[in-house]
Amino acid sequence: MGQDVAQFQQSADQSMAEEQQMPADGSVNVDADVDADTDDTVPIPPQTANEKPAAWSQYTLKRRPWRPRVTDFDRIMAARYRGGGVPNDPYIVQWLNDDPCNPKTYSFVSKCVNTSILAVLNLCISLASSAYIGAAEGIKRDFHCSGEVFLLGLSFFVLGFGTGPLLFAPLSEALGRRNVLMVCMVLYIVWTGACIAAQNIQTMIVFRAFAGILGAAVTVIPSGVIADFFDAEQRGVAIALYASTPLLGPTLGPMIGGFIDMKTSWRWLFVVLTLFTVALTLVALLFVPETYAPVLLRDRAKLLSKVTGDTYMTKVDLENPVDFSSMVQKSLVLPWALSFREPIVLLLTVFGPFRIYKLVLLTWKSDLHLRNLWDLVPVFRCIPDCLPTRSRLERRRGWPGVHWNTSRHNHRLHDHHF
Numbered sequence: 001m002g003q004d005v006a007q008f009q010q011s012a013d014q015s016m017a018e019e020q021q022m023p024a025d026g027s028v029n030v031d032a033d034v035d036a037d038t039d040d041t042v043p044i045p046p047q048t049a050n051e052k053p054a055a056w057s058q059y060t061l062k063r064r065p066w067r068p069r070v071t072d073f074d075r076i077m078a079a080r081y082r083g084g085g086v087p088n089d090p091y092i093v094q095w096l097n098d099d100p101c102n103p104k105t106y107s108f109v110s111k112c113v114n115t116s117i118l119a120v121l122n123l124c125i126s127l128a129s130s131a132y133i134g135a136a137e138g139i140k141r142d143f144h145c146s147g148e149v150f151l152l153g154l155s156f157f158v159l160g161f162g163t164g165p166l167l168f169a170p171l172s173e174a175l176g177r178r179n180v181l182m183v184c185m186v187l188y189i190v191w192t193g194a195c196i197a198a199q200n201i202q203t204m205i206v207f208r209a210f211a212g213i214l215g216a217a218v219t220v221i222p223s224g225v226i227a228d229f230f231d232a233e234q235r236g237v238a239i240a241l242y243a244s245t246p247l248l249g250p251t252l253g254p255m256i257g258g259f260i261d262m263k264t265s266w267r268w269l270f271v272v273l274t275l276f277t278v279a280l281t282l283v284a285l286l287f288v289p290e291t292y293a294p295v296l297l298r299d300r301a302k303l304l305s306k307v308t309g310d311t312y313m314t315k316v317d318l319e320n321p322v323d324f325s326s327m328v329q330k331s332l333v334l335p336w337a338l339s340f341r342e343p344i345v346l347l348l349t350v351f352g353p354f355r356i357y358k359l360v361l362l363t364w365k366s367d368l369h370l371r372n373l374w375d376l377v378p379v380f381r382c383i384p385d386c387l388p389t390r391s392r393l394e395r396r397r398g399w400p401g402v403h404w405n406t407s408r409h410n411h412r413l414h415d416h417h418f
Helices: 002-021 073-078 108-134 136-143 147-175 177-197 201-215 217-229 235-263 266-287 293-308 315-319 324-341 343-364 373-381 390-394
Strands: 091-093 312-314
Touching: 073 293, 091 293, 108 136, 108 147, 108 177, 108 201, 108 217, 108 235, 108 266, 136 147, 136 201, 136 266, 147 177, 147 201, 147 217, 147 324, 177 201, 177 217, 177 266, 201 217, 217 235, 235 266, 293 312, 293 315, 312 315, 324 343
Parallel strands: 091 312
Antiparallel strands: none
């Protein structure tokens, strides 16, 4: 009997101890149900979309040859943005202080290298416009066409230089300068390569027209790239370097085209132009970065919105949403407005094509034939023709094959044949 009483007292004391360990709110300790003999742990539930990851650096963009500088995503998240993060009041994404992704913070060497690549690419396109003249005899002979019809291949190519920028300028602002430029160069290679297999003059003219329209991207987009790279104080030297290539290309084109047509055939001329463009396009594809600030910031805002779940936008997209139709309309009106409101723009617009394609191409297209490198001497002798010392140069003798016609104001090379 006494043994039963002691056992009852012991169980009562144990029940009182368990009641004292139980929480006051009556919740049950789930861990007590886990078997103590096993080493299994309760799995931690995954993070929700609103919780902050342990490290934001996993979202940092990877370095690539065309993206040499990146900003750590930890630094991007640590920045304070103006706004509320909701669709009606989004966070405004702007450049950070000394942001590595800002093209203006690139090193001076990097800026010059990229400008040089774009300048040589422009030289390639402008050279292709006039190299067609050097193969005049071979194309007219194979296609049995007149000189006037043959020149349509040049006329439509140059016409593309005037129509292409009306489309590519607004596209580069909406989709990015690099993207539009690379796509246009790939398509330009296709149409220039198609000229190799042309079987009649009509096909050649159509292929040249498409090549001119697509090649116009190189004449308009790099100017914006230079403006993205350089401040106003440094921009003059870069523009001078880049602007020299459109003048050099039409000058060298007829010489190169004449040499190739003389040694092989006019089809090899387009082979050389195609391969030259392919090499330069690959270099630009690897090393030329995207430089348009609104596009770079727009991509960053999309990444921030995806990672955090909040709403991020750029100031440009918030104030002026992308409307391609209005951008095209603006690009059609703005050149005419600048031409009639700014006299310097009108003068350059008239003088540039007149000097390059009238004085150079129409003067030399039929009067100059090259036999060897020594025959280039009369060409370079023409350079001082525009200087005040021309009267003294005219009195010199001994230059083969050069005859100055002083009866008119224009001077050209005559009777210099193979």
